[in-house]
Amino acid sequence: xxxxxxxxTYRRKMNERILSTHHKGITRFFNLDAAAYREGALSEKxxxxxxLVASTVxxxxxxxxxxxxxxRDLGVTRExxxxxxxxxxxxxxxxxxxxxxxxxxxxxxxxx
Amino acid sequence: xxxxxxxxTYRRKMNERILSTHHKGITRFFNLDAAAYREGALSEKxxxxxxLVASTVxxxxxxxxxxxxxxRDLGVTRExxxxxxxxxxxxxxxxxxxxxxxxxxxxxxxxx
Amino acid sequence: xxxxxxxxTYRRKMNERILSTHHKGITRFFNLDAAAYREGALSEKxxxxxxLVASTVxxxxxxxxxxxxxxRDLGVTRExxxxxxxxxxxxxxxxxxxxxxxxxxxxxxxxx
Amino acid sequence: xxxxxxxxTYRRKMNERILSTHHKGITRFFNLDAAAYREGALSEKxxxxxxLVASTVxxxxxxxxxxxxxxRDLGVTRExxxxxxxxxxxxxxxxxxxxxxxxxxxxxxxxx
Amino acid sequence: xxxxxxxxTYRRKMNERILSTHHKGITRFFNLDAAAYREGALSEKxxxxxxLVASTVxxxxxxxxxxxxxxRDLGVTRExxxxxxxxxxxxxxxxxxxxxxxxxxxxxxxxx
Amino acid sequence: xxxxxxxxTYRRKMNERILSTHHKGITRFFNLDAAAYREGALSEKxxxxxxLVASTVxxxxxxxxxxxxxxRDLGVTRExxxxxxxxxxxxxxxxxxxxxxxxxxxxxxxxx
Numbered sequence: 001x002x003x004x005x006x007x008x009t010y011r012r013k014m015n016e017r018i019l020s021t022h023h024k025g026i027t028r029f030f031n032l033d034a035a036a037y038r039e040g041a042l043s044e045k046x047x048x049x050x051x052l053v054a055s056t057v058x059x060x061x062x063x064x065x066x067x068x069x070x071x072r073d074l075g076v077t078r079e080x081x082x083x084x085x086x087x088x089x090x091x092x093x094x095x096x097x098x099x100x101x102x103x104x105x106x107x108x109x110x111x112x
Numbered sequence: 113x114x115x116x117x118x119x120x121t122y123r124r125k126m127n128e129r130i131l132s133t134h135h136k137g138i139t140r141f142f143n144l145d146a147a148a149y150r151e152g153a154l155s156e157k158x159x160x161x162x163x164l165v166a167s168t169v170x171x172x173x174x175x176x177x178x179x180x181x182x183x184r185d186l187g188v189t190r191e192x193x194x195x196x197x198x199x200x201x202x203x204x205x206x207x208x209x210x211x212x213x214x215x216x217x218x219x220x221x222x223x224x
Numbered sequence: 225x226x227x228x229x230x231x232x233t234y235r236r237k238m239n240e241r242i243l244s245t246h247h248k249g250i251t252r253f254f255n256l257d258a259a260a261y262r263e264g265a266l267s268e269k270x271x272x273x274x275x276l277v278a279s280t281v282x283x284x285x286x287x288x289x290x291x292x293x294x295x296r297d298l299g300v301t302r303e304x305x306x307x308x309x310x311x312x313x314x315x316x317x318x319x320x321x322x323x324x325x326x327x328x329x330x331x332x333x334x335x336x
Numbered sequence: 337x338x339x340x341x342x343x344x345t346y347r348r349k350m351n352e353r354i355l356s357t358h359h360k361g362i363t364r365f366f367n368l369d370a371a372a373y374r375e376g377a378l379s380e381k382x383x384x385x386x387x388l389v390a391s392t393v394x395x396x397x398x399x400x401x402x403x404x405x406x407x408r409d410l411g412v413t414r415e416x417x418x419x420x421x422x423x424x425x426x427x428x429x430x431x432x433x434x435x436x437x438x439x440x441x442x443x444x445x446x447x448x
Numbered sequence: 449x450x451x452x453x454x455x456x457t458y459r460r461k462m463n464e465r466i467l468s469t470h471h472k473g474i475t476r477f478f479n480l481d482a483a484a485y486r487e488g489a490l491s492e493k494x495x496x497x498x499x500l501v502a503s504t505v506x507x508x509x510x511x512x513x514x515x516x517x518x519x520r521d522l523g524v525t526r527e528x529x530x531x532x533x534x535x536x537x538x539x540x541x542x543x544x545x546x547x548x549x550x551x552x553x554x555x556x557x558x559x560x
Numbered sequence: 561x562x563x564x565x566x567x568x569t570y571r572r573k574m575n576e577r578i579l580s581t582h583h584k585g586i587t588r589f590f591n592l593d594a595a596a597y598r599e600g601a602l603s604e605k606x607x608x609x610x611x612l613v614a615s616t617v618x619x620x621x622x623x624x625x626x627x628x629x630x631x632r633d634l635g636v637t638r639e640x641x642x643x644x645x646x647x648x649x650x651x652x653x654x655x656x657x658x659x660x661x662x663x664x665x666x667x668x669x670x671x672x
Contacts, residue, residue: 014661017668021638025646026660028256033654036202036249041191046158047199050165054203055655057166057431059508060619062658078469079153086473087159090148091166093429094481095393095503098510100474101462108465126437129444133414137422137484138436144476145430167431169655171284172395174434190245198249205653206257207279207617210286212250213238220241260650265639270606271647277610278617278651281543283396287651302357303601310361311607314596315614315623317541318369319391319505322398324362325350332353364592372538372585377527382494383535386501390539393502415489423495426484427502507620526581534585542593543615546622548586549574556577 004109007065037070045074049084056088059095061102068106081107116221119177149182157186161196168200171207173214180218193219228333231289261294269298273308280312283319285326292330305331340445343401373406381410385420392424395431397438404442417443452557455513485518493522497532504536507543509550516554529555564669567625597630605634609644616648619655621662628666641667 019027037047048070055063071081085103089096131139149159160182167175183193197215201208243251261271272294279287295305309327313320355363373383384406391399407417421439425432467475485495496518503511519529533551537544579587597607608630615623631641645663649656 011661014664018660018664021642023642023646025256025260026642026649028252028259029646029649029654032249032252032256033202033657035252036199040195041189042161042195046161047195049154049158050162050196050199051203053162054165054169054200057170057429058203058655060655060658063655077153082469082471082474083152083154083159084162086471086477087148087162088166089429089474089477090145091163091170091430093393093425093432094427094477095506095508095511096429097481098508100466101459104462104466123437126440130436130440133418135418135422137480138418138425140476140480140483141422141425141430144473144480145433147476148473169653170431172431172434175431194245194247194250198247198253201250201253201653203654205617205649205656206253206651207282207284207287208653209257210284212242213235216238216242257650260647264643265637266609266643270609271643273602273606274610274613274644274647275651277614278648281541281614282617282651301601306357306359306362307600307602307607308610310359310365311596311610312614313362313365313541314593315542315611315618317505317537317544318365318539319394319396319399320541321369322396324354325347328350328354361592361596364588364595368585368588368592369538371588372535376531377525378497378531382497383531385490385494386498386532386535387539389498389502390505390536393506394539413489419488419490419495420498423484423498424502426481427499427506530581530583530586534583534589537586537589542589543618543620543623545593546620548578549571552574552578 004065004069004106007062008069011062011066045071045076048074049076049080052081053084053088053091056085056096056099056103057092059092059099061099064099064103065106068103068110072110078107116177116181116218119174120181123174123178157183157188160186161188161192164193165196165200165203168197168208168211168215169204171204171211173211176211176215177218180215180222184222190219228289228293228330231286232293235286235290269295269300272298273300273304276305277308277312277315280309280320280323280327281316283316283323285323288323288327289330292327292334296334302331340401340405340442343398344405347398347402381407381412384410385412385416388417389420389424389427392421392432392435392439393428395428395435397435400435400439401442404439404446408446414443452513452517452554455510456517459510459514493519493524496522497524497528500529501532501536501539504533504544504547504551505540507540507547509547512547512551513554516551516558520558526555564625564629564666567622568629571622571626605631605636608634609636609640612641613644613648613651616645616656616659616663617652619652619659621659624659624663625666628663628670632670638667 037044048067052067052071055067085100089100160179164179164183167179197212201212272291276291276295279291309324313324384403388403388407391403421436425436496515500515500519503515533548537548608627612627612631615627645660649660
């Protein structure tokens, strides 16, 4: 699981670095971002799946890794992951396939 | 509700026109697209919300209109729409705001 | 100047409609968006030019119209507009040309 | 064929307006753009098909209209158009479908 | 030629992994993707060039590598590659230049 | 500062390689690209900030590295960088955050 660990360490370190500037706009954006995935009219699980599909069609591997971890922690099953990734594949086209490969690599590295 | 009606009429007419060519690749893509939103490991409702958020971050008004109609038919509530659109806004940024305006216009034109 | 007036009226009306839902995430995003262009380490004028170029390479006509109006109110000259749009054209490629046409149409409709 | 005529008139008028500024960078870009599609190692026809597919996956209707006209003038057949659009659809995904509808509308408006 | 070999090994391994899930939608998409580049109204060579340009303007290095290999196997010459990449550069702008560098690196690693 | 040095060495080497083909269109594009950032109605500093924000919303790490170096050479301060990156973050959304992390890493590697 070291690639995921490396990503999480890097992500945490750099986010702390960014927030250490105390730039008001950036700080508020990070808070807003965290808040968007909290339980509301939609469940956390649904929101994280929305984040995963948005990340896949926009083709951002780091964002895909992050949302797969969040989804896993909220109990998303393998079959649910595949269905969500399939929606992203159909909407986003074959240009998303390298990101599908990335997603599967992350899924397979994770403790099930 | 005429703007939505116009869209649906145009969409149906042009899709029929496209399929009338019997191009094998295009026909199969359209079938695949329809199949991606059918009940599976994830519910139709969740899948349509995934389609709506993907359409919003990719900034396609016609796709937004289409998925709002599908979501409405599957019982998505106003508060659920707002939560999904908020995820899209945070992921996709202020560049999605014109599409948020479009989404609200469609929501307000629809029979509740 | 009616096309610009129409845009401003529609934009104001729909933004009010969106904010009338009092969705906390969306409201905070709109505030954050407005704050990003306020005088800081960079001048308002520079920030609005950044907004204009970002809007052009991301190919959003409504965003282009909005930032041109803001730039004009802050005294951006014709030659400055052309230089900024040229950077956007070179970065974003010929796919931005239809948006360059839109930008020129807005520039020519504005009171100089 | 009036929608295509309107587009061509508007495009010509606005391009002339843009070039009337004599901005050196913009002028050179327009020349460069025209030159890219001239006969070279690849034929004009192949280059225009490349332009059409690039325009479709980047989802620019005006660019699609323009390259369809150019392709038609170079003798691209209906079946060749469909094959090219199918590549764009598979690469770019269902988000390109509204642009496929636009492409078919332009194709059907053109003198065959 | 090891970077290309590594890519091909990884690509094959991960595609097999993805297909091993037997997800119906994903499997059908992969078949559709392969079919889009088969000889039809347009030649395989033209279709692979379309795939290369689409991949470049959408800025996907793995997709660029893949289509360059396919083009090479179909006899695309150096000058034809340059002409196709130039169309992509003009359409997609300077933001594609890092991908142009990638494309040239792949071209130079390949057996001519 | 070795990551930046490596990037600059690779960038220079590959650009020379690309230009060594003497492809007329590509050569002219590279000249046009360099010219777009020269002092004109807008200062070099403003133009490089435009390039940085365009690169960030289009999510190109190599382009971000390049424009940060240029901005630094023109005396852009830390606070000005943060303000520009904040505009990019708000316009482009959370999908740009991995590129914000990259930008901060480059900023911290540079001689102040």
